[in-house]
Amino acid sequence: MIDTVTTRIEEGEERIRLEVGDDGIAVLTLCRPATLNGWSWESSRQLGLLADRIRFDETVRAVLLRAEGRAFCAGIDVTAPGGAITGDSPARRTRNYYEGVRWVHERFAVLTRLPQPVVAAVQGHCLGFGFELALMADIRIAADDAVFALPEARLGVAVDAGGDLRIAREAGAGWAKLLALTGRRIDAATAERLGLVQQVVAPDALDATARALVAEIAANAPLAVQGIKRAVDAYADAALAAALDRVALTAALTLTSQDCREGYAARAARRPPRFTGD
Numbered sequence: 001m002i003d004t005v006t007t008r009i010e011e012g013e014e015r016i017r018l019e020v021g022d023d024g025i026a027v028l029t030l031c032r033p034a035t036l037n038g039w040s041w042e043s044s045r046q047l048g049l050l051a052d053r054i055r056f057d058e059t060v061r062a063v064l065l066r067a068e069g070r071a072f073c074a075g076i077d078v079t080a081p082g083g084a085i086t087g088d089s090p091a092r093r094t095r096n097y098y099e100g101v102r103w104v105h106e107r108f109a110v111l112t113r114l115p116q117p118v119v120a121a122v123q124g125h126c127l128g129f130g131f132e133l134a135l136m137a138d139i140r141i142a143a144d145d146a147v148f149a150l151p152e153a154r155l156g157v158a159v160d161a162g163g164d165l166r167i168a169r170e171a172g173a174g175w176a177k178l179l180a181l182t183g184r185r186i187d188a189a190t191a192e193r194l195g196l197v198q199q200v201v202a203p204d205a206l207d208a209t210a211r212a213l214v215a216e217i218a219a220n221a222p223l224a225v226q227g228i229k230r231a232v233d234a235y236a237d238a239a240l241a242a243a244l245d246r247v248a249l250t251a252a253l254t255l256t257s258q259d260c261r262e263g264y265a266a267r268a269a270r271r272p273p274r275f276t277g278d
C-alpha cells in the first residue's frame with residue numbers, strides 16, 4: 001500500500017536527502033546508489049515532503065537536483081516494498097492504480113511548481129522515471145556519459161509521469177513519439193541537440209558546473225526569477241494538466257493489463273515479450 005499519511009522520513013529510509021546551505025541553495029540528492037537510485041512510491045512521497053519544505057523556505061533561492069553514484073536514476077525499483085497496488089476486482093485495482101498515479105503526479109507537482117528554479121545534474125543511466133524526473137527540472141546539465149530513455153512501452157506500460165508530454169514540449173511531438181513508442185536510448189549529445197538538456201560536460205565537471213549555474217541563478221533578484229519561471233511555465237504547460245489526467249488513466253489500464261505482466265516477466269527471463277493487447 002502507498003503511505004499517504006506519514007509526514008516524516010525515518011532515519012536509514014531516506015531515498016532523497018535535502019541540504020540547505022547559507023548560500024540560498026537547496027540540494028536534493030537521490031541517495032540510493034546501490035539500487036541505481038531506483039524509484040518507488042516511497043521516493044515520490046519523500047520528494048513531495050522535501051519539496052514542500054523548500055517551497056516555504058524564504059532563504060532558498062534555487063535548487064540543485066542531483067544523484068549519488070554512477071546513475072542519476074535507472075527507473076522503477078522493482079524490489080521496493082509496496083510496489084504493486086491491489087484490489088478485490090480488476091475494476092477496483094484499475095481504479096486504485098488510477099488514484100495512485102494521480103497521487104504521484106500531485107507529489108511531482110510540488111517540485112515542478114516550486115517558486116524557486118530547479119537545475120538537474122544528470123549522470124549515467126537516466127531511464128524511465130529517472131528521465132521523467134529530470135525533465136521536471138527547469139534546466140538540465142548532463143555528463144557526457146548520461147544515457148536517456150523511456151522504455152515503458154517495451155514493458156507493456158504507459159509513460160506514467162508525463163515524460164513524453166514534456167519531451168513534446170521541449171523537442172516536439174515527433175521526437176516524443178519516437179522515443180516513447182520505441183523505447184530507444186539516446187546519448188547526452190543527442191539529448192542536447194534536441195533541447196532536452198541545456199549543457200553537456202565531462203563527468204568530473206558535472207557537479208561544479210551545475211552548482212555554479214545554481215549559484216548564478218540564486219544571486220539574482222528572487223521576485224524577478226520566480227516571476228520569470230511562473231510566466232514561462234504558464235505558457236509552456238498550458239495543456240499539461242488535462243493531458244496528465246489522460247496519462248493517469250492510461251497508466252492505470254496498462255499497469256493492470258496482462259501485457260504488463262508479460263513485459264516484466266520477459267525482462268526477468270531476458271527474452272522478447274509476447275504482447276497480445278490484453
